[in-house]
Amino acid sequence: MKVTVHRKAHFNAAHRLYNKDWSDYKNEAVVGKCNNPHFHGHNYELIVSVKGEIDPITGYVMDMKILKDLIKTEVEDAFDHKNLNLQVPEFKDLNPTAENIAVVIWNKLEAQLKDNLELTITLYETPRNFVTYNGKD
Amino acid sequence: MKVTVHRKAHFNAAHRLYNKDWSDYKNEAVVGKCNNPHFHGHNYELIVSVKGEIDPITGYVMDMKILKDLIKTEVEDAFDHKNLNLQVPEFKDLNPTAENIAVVIWNKLEAQLKDNLELTITLYETPRNFVTYNGKD
Amino acid sequence: MKVTVHRKAHFNAAHRLYNKDWSDYKNEAVVGKCNNPHFHGHNYELIVSVKGEIDPITGYVMDMKILKDLIKTEVEDAFDHKNLNLQVPEFKDLNPTAENIAVVIWNKLEAQLKDNLELTITLYETPRNFVTYNGKD
Amino acid sequence: MKVTVHRKAHFNAAHRLYNKDWSDYKNEAVVGKCNNPHFHGHNYELIVSVKGEIDPITGYVMDMKILKDLIKTEVEDAFDHKNLNLQVPEFKDLNPTAENIAVVIWNKLEAQLKDNLELTITLYETPRNFVTYNGKD
Amino acid sequence: MKVTVHRKAHFNAAHRLYNKDWSDYKNEAVVGKCNNPHFHGHNYELIVSVKGEIDPITGYVMDMKILKDLIKTEVEDAFDHKNLNLQVPEFKDLNPTAENIAVVIWNKLEAQLKDNLELTITLYETPRNFVTYNGKD
Amino acid sequence: MKVTVHRKAHFNAAHRLYNKDWSDYKNEAVVGKCNNPHFHGHNYELIVSVKGEIDPITGYVMDMKILKDLIKTEVEDAFDHKNLNLQVPEFKDLNPTAENIAVVIWNKLEAQLKDNLELTITLYETPRNFVTYNGKD
Numbered sequence: 001m002k003v004t005v006h007r008k009a010h011f012n013a014a015h016r017l018y019n020k021d022w023s024d025y026k027n028e029a030v031v032g033k034c035n036n037p038h039f040h041g042h043n044y045e046l047i048v049s050v051k052g053e054i055d056p057i058t059g060y061v062m063d064m065k066i067l068k069d070l071i072k073t074e075v076e077d078a079f080d081h082k083n084l085n086l087q088v089p090e091f092k093d094l095n096p097t098a099e100n101i102a103v104v105i106w107n108k109l110e111a112q113l114k115d116n117l118e119l120t121i122t123l124y125e126t127p128r129n130f131v132t133y134n135g136k137d
Numbered sequence: 138m139k140v141t142v143h144r145k146a147h148f149n150a151a152h153r154l155y156n157k158d159w160s161d162y163k164n165e166a167v168v169g170k171c172n173n174p175h176f177h178g179h180n181y182e183l184i185v186s187v188k189g190e191i192d193p194i195t196g197y198v199m200d201m202k203i204l205k206d207l208i209k210t211e212v213e214d215a216f217d218h219k220n221l222n223l224q225v226p227e228f229k230d231l232n233p234t235a236e237n238i239a240v241v242i243w244n245k246l247e248a249q250l251k252d253n254l255e256l257t258i259t260l261y262e263t264p265r266n267f268v269t270y271n272g273k274d
Numbered sequence: 275m276k277v278t279v280h281r282k283a284h285f286n287a288a289h290r291l292y293n294k295d296w297s298d299y300k301n302e303a304v305v306g307k308c309n310n311p312h313f314h315g316h317n318y319e320l321i322v323s324v325k326g327e328i329d330p331i332t333g334y335v336m337d338m339k340i341l342k343d344l345i346k347t348e349v350e351d352a353f354d355h356k357n358l359n360l361q362v363p364e365f366k367d368l369n370p371t372a373e374n375i376a377v378v379i380w381n382k383l384e385a386q387l388k389d390n391l392e393l394t395i396t397l398y399e400t401p402r403n404f405v406t407y408n409g410k411d
Numbered sequence: 412m413k414v415t416v417h418r419k420a421h422f423n424a425a426h427r428l429y430n431k432d433w434s435d436y437k438n439e440a441v442v443g444k445c446n447n448p449h450f451h452g453h454n455y456e457l458i459v460s461v462k463g464e465i466d467p468i469t470g471y472v473m474d475m476k477i478l479k480d481l482i483k484t485e486v487e488d489a490f491d492h493k494n495l496n497l498q499v500p501e502f503k504d505l506n507p508t509a510e511n512i513a514v515v516i517w518n519k520l521e522a523q524l525k526d527n528l529e530l531t532i533t534l535y536e537t538p539r540n541f542v543t544y545n546g547k548d
Numbered sequence: 549m550k551v552t553v554h555r556k557a558h559f560n561a562a563h564r565l566y567n568k569d570w571s572d573y574k575n576e577a578v579v580g581k582c583n584n585p586h587f588h589g590h591n592y593e594l595i596v597s598v599k600g601e602i603d604p605i606t607g608y609v610m611d612m613k614i615l616k617d618l619i620k621t622e623v624e625d626a627f628d629h630k631n632l633n634l635q636v637p638e639f640k641d642l643n644p645t646a647e648n649i650a651v652v653i654w655n656k657l658e659a660q661l662k663d664n665l666e667l668t669i670t671l672y673e674t675p676r677n678f679v680t681y682n683g684k685d
Numbered sequence: 686m687k688v689t690v691h692r693k694a695h696f697n698a699a700h701r702l703y704n705k706d707w708s709d710y711k712n713e714a715v716v717g718k719c720n721n722p723h724f725h726g727h728n729y730e731l732i733v734s735v736k737g738e739i740d741p742i743t744g745y746v747m748d749m750k751i752l753k754d755l756i757k758t759e760v761e762d763a764f765d766h767k768n769l770n771l772q773v774p775e776f777k778d779l780n781p782t783a784e785n786i787a788v789v790i791w792n793k794l795e796a797q798l799k800d801n802l803e804l805t806i807t808l809y810e811t812p813r814n815f816v817t818y819n820g821k822d
Binding site: 421424444445447449450451452454492494497498 | 695697698699700718719721723724725726727728730765766767768771772811812
C-alpha cells in the first residue's frame, strides 16, 4: 500500500511565449498578449508529489527535508527571479508554457529520485491556470 | 506523454433539492434544509481539467483562451445568476445536486472537445463540499 | 492596549436585488442579472471581529465559544439555507445587498455584546466581492 | 459512471516524531526538530473523498450529513485537541507522521463505509505539506 | 454610517528593481536578485476598497459593475502582461516596487472616484508579500 | 503619505491553556478542551505589517529581506516546533492564548524596528480563529 506525499514550493519568473519559426504577425495571432516581446511574469506555485511505500522504521515515504532541499537545488535556484527564455538553458529552444515548464521540472526531479518512487508535478502559472504532469500516457 | 491543463471559473445560482415523487414530509426528512421551497444558493467554483498531448508547435495541450471561451458559453452564460430548478432546462426533471450539476457540465463540455482530450470536472458547492467527475467508471 | 479577535463563519442563501418602487425595466437596467426574479444565491463567508482589552485572568478578549454560539444563534440559524427576500424579516423592505446584510448582522450582534467591545463585520458575497462595516462614520 | 464527493474537516493536535528503538542522538539526527520531546502541534486539515454511483432517487453518491457525522465520530472526536502520541491508542506504537495518520483515518472510515464506495484520504499537516492515501498499491 | 466595498482583480507583469543612479555593484548589493537585468515577474493580486455611505435607493455604496469596469480600464488594460519598467509610463523614472505600484494605482483610481468616497489599495506581489495604501499619513 | 508592507510567516507549536491559580475543575469548565494537560497544537500563520514612508531612493518602506530575517530570528527560531508553555520563557507565567502570543510577538519585533515605523501583528491560530494587535488603545 502506497502513500503520496506532497510538498509546496514557489518561484517568480519572467517569460514570453513565441515560436521563433513564425512571423510576428502569426505569433501575435496565436499567442496573443503572452507574446509581449518585453516579457511578462508570474508567481509560479509548485506542488511536488511523490508516491511510495511508507518506511516502517521512520514512518516516512521520503524525508521531506531531503525533498525540500532537492526542490531548492533543482527548481528554485535554477528558475527563481530569472527570465526563463533568456537565462534558463532548457527553454533556449522550448516555449516556456506552463505545460513545458512542468515537464522540465519533472525530468529534473525524476533524475534525482529513487526508482521505486512515482513523481507528479502540479504547476500553477496563476491561481486560475495550472497543469499536472506525471510522466505517463 | 500527456499533460493535464486546468482552468478555474465560477458562477452563482439558486437551487432547491427535492424529489417530486415524494411527500413534503419525506423530502424534509431526507433532504433537510436543502429542501427549502423558497430556494437557497451557492457560489459554485469550477475547475475544468483537460488531458492530452502537448502540441510541439505551440507548447499547449489546448489554447486556454479557447477553453475559457467554451466555459463561458456552455457553463457561465447558462447557469450564472440563474435558478437552476426553474431556469436551466437540464434540471427540469433532475435534482440539481452537486453530483448531477457536475455530470451535466461534463456532458456539455465533452461534446465540444476533440476526441483525443480527456475531461474532468471538479465542482465546489461550498469551500467544504465538492465533487469530481471524469465520465469513467 | 486592545486586541481584536476574529472568528469566521458561513451561510448559504438565495436573494434577489430589486427596488419595488421601480419598473421592471429600470430594475433590469440598474441591477442587471442580480435582479433575476427567480433568485440566485451565494455562499456567504463572514468574519466577525471583536476588539477589547485582554482579560488578565483568562488571556482572552472574549471566549471564542461564546462568540461562536452567538454567531450561530443570531446569523446562521436566521440566514442559512434561506431565501433572504422571502424568509428573513429584516429584508422585507430592505434590498439584501452585501452592504445591507452586513449592517443587519452588525446590528444583531452589537445588541448582544458588552459595551466595552467594538464590533466589525466583514462579509464575502463571493471570493471576489466583499464588504466591511464597523458602525462608525 | 461514478462521481467522487469530497468533504473537508479539521482537527488540532500535538505530536512528536521519534523511534523508541533509537538513541536520542539518532532520533535527533534523523527526525530533527520534529523530535522535540515536549511536543509540537498542527492544525490538520482533512479531505475525505468517497467515490460511487449517483443514487438516481436522491441525486447523491452519499448523504453528506451522514459523511459529516461519520468524520465527527471517527476522526474529530478521537483526535481533536489531543496529544496523538499519548492519548490516541493507534499511535501508541506507531509514529504519528502525516503518512501514518492518513492510513489510520482511512482504516477507521473504510470500516464504516458500504463496500461499493471507494475512499481516499488527503491530510494537510501544514498548508505546505500534505499526504494522500487510497488503500491501493 | 459608512460601509467599505472591496473588489478583487489581478494582472501579470514583468519588472526589475534598480536605481539608475547607482553602480551595478550597488544595485546588486542593495536590491539583490530583484535587480536581474533580464527581468522577473509576478501575478499581482489587487483589492480595491471604496468606503462611503449606502445609497438608500439601490442599497449600494457604489455599483460594483462600474468599479469593475474602472479597474479594467485604469489597471488591467494598462499593466496586464506588460513589462512595467519598459512599457508603463508611470515607471519610466520610478522603481516598480510593490509600494510604488500601489501608489500609482491609487492615484489613477482616486482621480476617477467621486469626492465622498475613500479609496484603499491592497496589492499582493506574491502570496507572502503585500502592501496597503490609502493616501493618508 | 505612508504605505504599509506586509510579510507572511508561520510556525508550528504545542500549547495548553490553563490558569495555575484555578482548580482542575475550574480550568476544565472555563477553558474546555484547550486545557488538555497533554497539550494540543497549531500551525500558526503570522502576518507582520509595517507602516512608514516610502524611501525615495529604494522605493521601499523597509527592505523585506531585513524584515524576513527579523521574523526568523525573533519569532520562528524562538517558537517553531516548540512547546510554548514549557520551552518559551515569555509564557512561563502567561497563558499562551492567541491574544497573548500576538502581544509577545509585537513586543519582540517593535523593539527591533526604527521609531518611525508602526507595527501590526495578525496571528492565525487556525484558519477560522485569528487576532490582530497594533500596540494601541
